[in-house]
Amino acid sequence: MTAPRPAELLGVFESHDAFLTILEQAGSRKVTIREIFSPVPDHHAVERLAGRKSPIRYVTAAGGIAGLVAGIALALLTARVWNLVVGGKPVMSIVPVVVVGFELTILFGALATLAGLFFFGRLPFVRFPVDAYREEFSLDRFGIWLECEASQGDAIERWLRESGAVRVERIGRADAAEGIS
Amino acid sequence: MSMTERMKPDIGAFSYREVDRDILATLGRPGKLYLALLAVCLFCVAIGAVSWVYLVLKGMGVTGLNNPVGWGLLITTFVFWVGIGHAGTLISAILYLLRVSWRTAIFRAAEASTIFAVATAGLFPLIHLGRLWVMYYIMPYPSGRELWPNFRSPLVWDVLAISTYLTVSAVFFFVGLVPDIAAVRDRTPPGIRKTLLKFLSLGWMGSGRQWKHYMAAYVFFAGLATPLVISVHSVVSWDFAMSIVPGWHTTIFAPYFVAGAILSGLAMVLTIVIPLRKAFRVEHIIRVYHLESMAKLLLFTSLIVGYAYGVEFFMAWYSGNVFEKAIFAYRPTGEYALPFWTMVICNTIVPLLFFIRKIRTNLITLFIISILVNIGMWFERYNIIVTSLSHEFLPHSWGVYRISLTEYGILIGSFGWFFLLFLSFIKILPAISVAEVKESMGFPSRKGGRT
Numbered sequence: 001m002t003a004p005r006p007a008e009l010l011g012v013f014e015s016h017d018a019f020l021t022i023l024e025q026a027g028s029r030k031v032t033i034r035e036i037f038s039p040v041p042d043h044h045a046v047e048r049l050a051g052r053k054s055p056i057r058y059v060t061a062a063g064g065i066a067g068l069v070a071g072i073a074l075a076l077l078t079a080r081v082w083n084l085v086v087g088g089k090p091v092m093s094i095v096p097v098v099v100v101g102f103e104l105t106i107l108f109g110a111l112a113t114l115a116g117l118f119f120f121g122r123l124p125f126v127r128f129p130v131d132a133y134r135e136e137f138s139l140d141r142f143g144i145w146l147e148c149e150a151s152q153g154d155a156i157e158r159w160l161r162e163s164g165a166v167r168v169e170r171i172g173r174a175d176a177a178e179g180i181s
Numbered sequence: 182m183s184m185t186e187r188m189k190p191d192i193g194a195f196s197y198r199e200v201d202r203d204i205l206a207t208l209g210r211p212g213k214l215y216l217a218l219l220a221v222c223l224f225c226v227a228i229g230a231v232s233w234v235y236l237v238l239k240g241m242g243v244t245g246l247n248n249p250v251g252w253g254l255l256i257t258t259f260v261f262w263v264g265i266g267h268a269g270t271l272i273s274a275i276l277y278l279l280r281v282s283w284r285t286a287i288f289r290a291a292e293a294s295t296i297f298a299v300a301t302a303g304l305f306p307l308i309h310l311g312r313l314w315v316m317y318y319i320m321p322y323p324s325g326r327e328l329w330p331n332f333r334s335p336l337v338w339d340v341l342a343i344s345t346y347l348t349v350s351a352v353f354f355f356v357g358l359v360p361d362i363a364a365v366r367d368r369t370p371p372g373i374r375k376t377l378l379k380f381l382s383l384g385w386m387g388s389g390r391q392w393k394h395y396m397a398a399y400v401f402f403a404g405l406a407t408p409l410v411i412s413v414h415s416v417v418s419w420d421f422a423m424s425i426v427p428g429w430h431t432t433i434f435a436p437y438f439v440a441g442a443i444l445s446g447l448a449m450v451l452t453i454v455i456p457l458r459k460a461f462r463v464e465h466i467i468r469v470y471h472l473e474s475m476a477k478l479l480l481f482t483s484l485i486v487g488y489a490y491g492v493e494f495f496m497a498w499y500s501g502n503v504f505e506k507a508i509f510a511y512r513p514t515g516e517y518a519l520p521f522w523t524m525v526i527c528n529t530i531v532p533l534l535f536f537i538r539k540i541r542t543n544l545i546t547l548f549i550i551s552i553l554v555n556i557g558m559w560f561e562r563y564n565i566i567v568t569s570l571s572h573e574f575l576p577h578s579w580g581v582y583r584i585s586l587t588e589y590g591i592l593i594g595s596f597g598w599f600f601l602l603f604l605s606f607i608k609i610l611p612a613i614s615v616a617e618v619k620e621s622m623g624f625p626s627r628k629g630g631r632t
Binding site: 014015016017018035036037038039040041042043044045046049053054056057060064074075078079081082086087089093095096097099100102103104106107109110111113114116117120121122123124125126127128129130133135137138139140164 | 196197198201321327328329330331332333334338341342345348349352353356359360363364366367368379383384385386387388389390391392393394395396397398401402405406408409412416616617619620624625626627632
């Protein structure tokens with residue numbers, strides 16, 4: 001016999017504090033938060049949901065270091081290929097190495113950050129829109145997409161409404177987008 | 182809305198929905214004035230294009246360049262536009278890291294101005310080349326001739342600095358736009374426009390995962406862009422300061438250029454934003470408080486620039502170097518005295534009026550002063566570049582530069598090009614950040630207020 005399909009609910013909130021309350025209490029209610037939606041950058045929600053820092057910083061650092069090495073190599077090796085003293089400056093001068101190294105550090109660091117954002121943020125998100133997404137989430141509503149045991153569905157729906165959700169919807173399992181929790 | 186109300190930094194009692202409505206209304210059907218301005222810009226671009234084609238066909242002889250003045254209006258305008266491109270990243274990156282709240286309403290317009298100004302600036306070295314089809318010689322690529330750019334030349338640093346600045350600013354700009362493109366997408370009826378916006382928004386949903394990495398990346402972009410703002414105009418200044426030309430060969434050039442760039446950039450942002458907020462009826466979002474804050478920053482950078490002007494003269498006298506003394510005696514009294522005094526008055530004397538609160542909070546005086554600073558900053562670049570080359574070491578090699586009609590045509594074209602890009606942008610995507618303005622308002626709470 002197969003286990004009953006878990007219930008998926010979408011709680012839509014007008015007020016941010018009600019939305020945060022749900023995030024705080026979700027653990028004690030034995031529900032899994034599949035995803036949250038917010039119209040604004042929301043440090044509070046992201047911190048409560050996923051305490052770990054974004055690993056983008058490592059990608060940025062790697063890009064920056066690669067850029068520095070590339071810049072130094074570019075300035076030095078090209079000078080070696082064209083081994084002419086110009087304007088009285090030594091072939092291997094320090095200043096060009098610093099300038100070119102600096103510029104490529106920034107360039108590679110920024111491009112690596114962009115790549116990191118795309119990779120970890122799963123952008124471009126080709127399966128847009130997921131079933132739980134509502135256009136009001138880019139306007140003025142906060143959303144929580146929850147998963148719970150089928151038998152608990154009604155109780156969780158009641159809990160969401162009592163906690164301040166302006167609307168609660170049942171979501172199908174047609175898409176397979178992953179949450180951050 | 183009363184004056185006192187408009188002076189407050191906080192947007193007040195508006196809801197997210199109202200902010201969204203008011204900002205996205207700026208993307209509505211363009212009015213007659215907008216179309217007329219667009220036509221003027223197109224006409225200016227046509228003048229510039231014809232002038233450039235004429236220059237390419239006839240050669241650099243159609244410019245006023247001569248021996249000794251090998252850099253004239255084209256390089257002046259290049260430096261001017263690079264400078265204009267500084268305020269955007271200053272406002273969006275540096276002020277973001279410093280958590281300066283007044284940047285929120287204006288940073289998008291400032292960033293757009295940066296991108297379009299740098300894109301305009303980038304054309305000028307190509308125009309100045311004359312034979313622009315050999316421009317790829319300056320790029321570091323492995324050619325069969327085994328010739329590489331000479332990285333000991335500051336001109337090559339400049340190529341790297343400007344292209345890095347344009348790339349990083351464009352990435353920063355685009356990443357900042359993504360949540361807003363999603364907001365526009367969700368408010369757009371189905372059709373080609375919506376499909377295009379879906380593509381551009383990268384499937385943004387404002388999900389926890391997306392915001393988490395977005396916020397982290399945004400801080401890093403700001404952190405990387407900050408030293409870049411300082412470095413770009415420093416590198417541009419080294420185009421001059423690394424040479425031995427009197428009036429150029431000075432260590433003050435890098436900070437002097439950076440301060441001047443921020444001054445001119447802020448002035449251009451004011452010139453753009455003041456009519457923009459009126460035309461789009463977003464005075465409740467871009468408030469007098471924001472403009473006043475920019476005016477204060479403009480005043481501060483103007484004082485730095487004024488100090489640099491003074492120090493240049495002092496050092497020429499104090500060094501005892503006859504060539505330095507000669508060039509600094511020549512600038513205010515010689516053939517180029519008019520550009521010199523225009524520069525001094527517009528950049529250092531006129532902005533002092535911003536010490537008076539009534540003047541810096543009056544939109545008409547703000548607008549007029551911002552235009553005067555723009556004019557002054559163009560003349561600053563002209564004054565630095567042309568006078569020094571005109572009056573180098575030996576009297577027999579001195580010469581005077583006169584701007585030709587072709588160069589004036591290209592100058593007009595560059596302004597047309599910049600404003601054409603800007604006008605197009607403000608009707609395609611929001612010129613004010615929807616997500617960040619909402620964030621600055623605080624979160625809506627159950628009790629009706631904001632947290």
